[in-house]
Amino acid sequence: MKIIDLRSDTVTYPTPEMRKAMFEAEVGDDVYGEDPTVNRLESLAAKKMGKEAALFTVSGTMSNLTAVLTHTRHGDEIILGSEAHIFWYEVGGAAALGGVMMHTVPNDEKGRLGLQDVEQAIRGKNIHYPVTTLLCLENTHNRCGGAVLTPEYTREICELAHDHGIKVHLDGARIFNAAVALGVPPSTIVKDVDSVSFCLSKGLSAPVGSVLCGSKEYIERARKFRKMLGGGMRQAGVIAAAGIVALETMIDRLADDHANAKRLARGLKQINGIKIAQKTVETNIVMFDLSPELSASEFVDGLNKKGAKVGSRVGNLFRAVTHRMISKKDIDEALERIQSVCQKLQNRG
Numbered sequence: 001m002k003i004i005d006l007r008s009d010t011v012t013y014p015t016p017e018m019r020k021a022m023f024e025a026e027v028g029d030d031v032y033g034e035d036p037t038v039n040r041l042e043s044l045a046a047k048k049m050g051k052e053a054a055l056f057t058v059s060g061t062m063s064n065l066t067a068v069l070t071h072t073r074h075g076d077e078i079i080l081g082s083e084a085h086i087f088w089y090e091v092g093g094a095a096a097l098g099g100v101m102m103h104t105v106p107n108d109e110k111g112r113l114g115l116q117d118v119e120q121a122i123r124g125k126n127i128h129y130p131v132t133t134l135l136c137l138e139n140t141h142n143r144c145g146g147a148v149l150t151p152e153y154t155r156e157i158c159e160l161a162h163d164h165g166i167k168v169h170l171d172g173a174r175i176f177n178a179a180v181a182l183g184v185p186p187s188t189i190v191k192d193v194d195s196v197s198f199c200l201s202k203g204l205s206a207p208v209g210s211v212l213c214g215s216k217e218y219i220e221r222a223r224k225f226r227k228m229l230g231g232g233m234r235q236a237g238v239i240a241a242a243g244i245v246a247l248e249t250m251i252d253r254l255a256d257d258h259a260n261a262k263r264l265a266r267g268l269k270q271i272n273g274i275k276i277a278q279k280t281v282e283t284n285i286v287m288f289d290l291s292p293e294l295s296a297s298e299f300v301d302g303l304n305k306k307g308a309k310v311g312s313r314v315g316n317l318f319r320a321v322t323h324r325m326i327s328k329k330d331i332d333e334a335l336e337r338i339q340s341v342c343q344k345l346q347n348r349g
């Protein structure tokens with residue numbers, strides 16, 4: 001029985017082409033800037049994002065923390081969404097290691113922050129206040145069901161921040177999903193932000209890695225913070241090689257994941273006991289609620305026994321993420337397994 005793992009797109013394994021590229025990678029000591037494969041990945045990433053320079057890091061978390069450290073000083077305040085990954089799932093690193101206060105404003109269901117909310121959150125010149133130096137956005141938005149921020153919205157909110165002398169960092173862990181959904185190059189979406197991080201190890205299927213992009217001067221400073229975090233790698237070309245294959249071959253196919261997510265949502269809607277928790281499925285994430293009469297833990301156990309996995313959120317909220325290792329047929333099979341578990345729980349109740 002095939003395990004159908006819909007917990008996250010991070011469960012994707014490297015492709016045979018990636019493994020071959022890793023085996024054959026030309027390497028050097030990257031702390032000396034001498035790994036040709038890392039250098040190639042960084043210039044490819046910068047080019048794709050339309051930024052001057054890029055920095056290869058171990059993870060999305062490390063890229064985001066490096067970004068925050070590079071943009072701020074201890075005691076500053078950063079503004080970010082109430083549902084932001086940086087706020088929820090990065091172990092409070094920005095506060096613990098960056099010494100910044102995280103000032104949240106509500107995310108709407110499309111992952112946006114209200115312009116007025118952001119403007120009100122920006123601290124004025126008052127001796128009692130910390131200094132606001134950074135606004136963080138997220139695209140696609142994980143906790144908002146893979147919602148996509150449009151280039152128009154991004155431009156508007158960046159303009160607001162910049163008018164107040166505030167920099168903007170975009171957590172673009174799934175920026176290629178946004179680009180594919182919008183049908184535009186990622187550089188169009190990130191044109192107005194000062195820095196952007198994206199992940200190679202999610203839908204793009206590389207085993208490890210993320211890249212932070214920005215101006216040459218910014219990335220030079222970020223390189224030092226990455227080193228401070230212990231992220232100075234040596235013959236990192238071995239993993240960067242897979243990242244290059246990811247960027248060269250894995251982007252267009254994300255459209256299949258989006259189609260599968262829509263198919264999954266359509267099927268889930270038909271299942272008694274399940275309600276889709278988002279208005280539209282824009283990319284590869286589907287959030288759904290299990291009816292409150294049914295037990296979330298029994299649902300998960302039942303699914304596990306049937307060889308299907310979804311991500312638990314709070315209470316009866318779940319997340320299913322489509323990815324390269326899930327076919328259209330797997331979606332139909334997963335729906336059957338979910339339907340059968342729901343039915344069993346209902347019959348018992």
Ligand SMILES: Cc1ncc(COP(=O)(O)O)c(C=O)c1O
Nearest residue numbers: 059060061062085138142171173
């Ligand atoms: C939006 C977003 N940002 C950052 C990250 C962190 O990435 P990593 O798991 O590589 O640290 C994730 C991971 O799921 C994410 O979804």
